[in-house]
Amino acid sequence: MPPLLQLVLFANAATFEIAGVSLGIWDEDGSRPAAELIDRFARSPAFDLTAVYDQPEEVAAGITEQHVTAVLHLGQRFSADLLSGQAADLQLIIDARRSNTAMIVGSYAQSIIDGYTQDLATLARRPGGVAVVSRAWFNPNLSSRWFILPGLVVLLSFVTVVLTTALSVARERELGTFDQLLVTPMRPMEIVIGKTVPTFAIGVSEAALLVAVVVVAYGVPFVGSAALLVLSLAIFLLSGIGIGLAISSVAKTQQQAILGVFLFLAPAMILSGFATPVENMPGWCRALTLLDPIRYMLVVARGVFLQDMAWDVAAGQIWPMAAIGLATLITATWLFRGRLE
Secondary structure: OHHHHHHHHHHHHOOOOOOOEEEEEEEOOOOHHHHHHHHHHHHOOOEEEEEEOOOHHHHHHHHHOOOOOEEEEEOOOHHHHHHOOOEEEEEEEEEOOOHHHHHHHHHHHHHHHHHHHHHHHHHHOOOOEEEEEEEEEOOOOOOHHHHHHHHHHHHHHHHHHHHHHHHHHHHHHHHOHHHHHHOOOOOHHHHHHHHHHHHHHHHHHHHHHHHHHHHHOOOOOOOOOHHHHHHHHHHHHHHHHHHHHHHHHHOOOHHHHHHHHHHHHHHHHHHOOOOOOHHHOOHHHHHHHOOOHHHHHHHHHHHHHHOOOOHHHHHHHHHHHHHHHHHHHHHHHHHHHHHHO
């Protein structure tokens, strides 16, 4: 059953097709030619017009806070230049924290604009057209390394703490030392804390090493708050430890623990949005991602590395990780208490 369930999950969640990209419009021209071009974007299945802006500050906030993936900006002289036979400039601002998505969005937009230009030349029989000026925010060169490596810091540290926690308890259970631990005067909460602290130290140390390598060896920029990244990683790793303890509390052997970890980690990585955008997944897949702590930490990590993410924006990603960590640690404590009884 696990491979069958994972196949169904991967087939729906792991897709590189882009549809329904959230697009903002900043139209300073307000003319009929501008409205016709905007209408083409609205009718395209690749885009979903979700916001209209009037000021550059609103555009910056929309991109930074990920309300929209791209913004189409038509300047005040768009229609005048177009009707006079000159090349009318059009600006496309794209959130490039996801470099692969940014490149696909740019190509989709270019194809729509090329079709508009061809139709305009055929009907109006005049030279000119639309010249697209693209600007990729947070990753101007669309470097895939800037997109992948911050995510790998998150994934590798999470795999380490989940696997280490699950296998450590399972091995003790095989050797019989865990049963000896349960009959000591220690309470279940104290046992959980004892299993959490060493793994937490390992996870934080590994994450710090990975961040240093990513920045120093591979030149990925780190423009945000180090304190915010440390706090987020601490809460994130605790959620991973809670998941590992919950798996180990029901696994009787290391083999069962490994299978439990694999059963959780493989879907969690696909649903996290590491490789494919969460927005492109079906509704039921997006609902499952809400239970995945990796999803939230990826947003914070990429935001801190590339964007200088604000604390109030990061708070919306931190509290779900804290809730998941609290729930899993309480569950592990309850399961350990059940073994004592």
